[in-house]
Amino acid sequence: MIKKALSATFAVVALAACSNPTGKSWAITYELTSDQQTTATGVTYGESGNRYEDKVAPHQLTGPLGLPWKQDVVVSAGQDASVTATPSTGATLHCRILLDKKKELAKASAPGPGKPVTCKHTTDS
Helix, strand or coil: HHHHHHHHHHHHHHHCCCCCCCCCCEEEEEEEEEEEEEEEEEEEEEECCCCCCCEEEEEEEEEECCCEEEEEEEEEEECCCEEEEEEECCCEEEEEECCCCCCCCEEEECCCCCEHHHHHHCCCC
């Protein structure tokens, strides 16, 4: 009887420590491109630490970063997938967010040369 109670207690504690116990997450690919030869001075993108975390943490990379640029990440279900980048020159950047490296979830172009570009999509829960 004590063994069953301890097992049940351990299971409850293990689930409580896991904010996304189902592990429902999305395989996301962020892409950055430009029509001109340029680099990015900085890129910020969101990623869940693992499929069982129910949050997205921002990651910042400083440049120069070569373009085209891609990053595969995991984003928990119901959370925002997002990427923002700034060009190092007066070039215009473009971004995309893909699901499973195939289905386009978001696409954007910077509002003008030298301006940052942002793509954002809330994943289905």
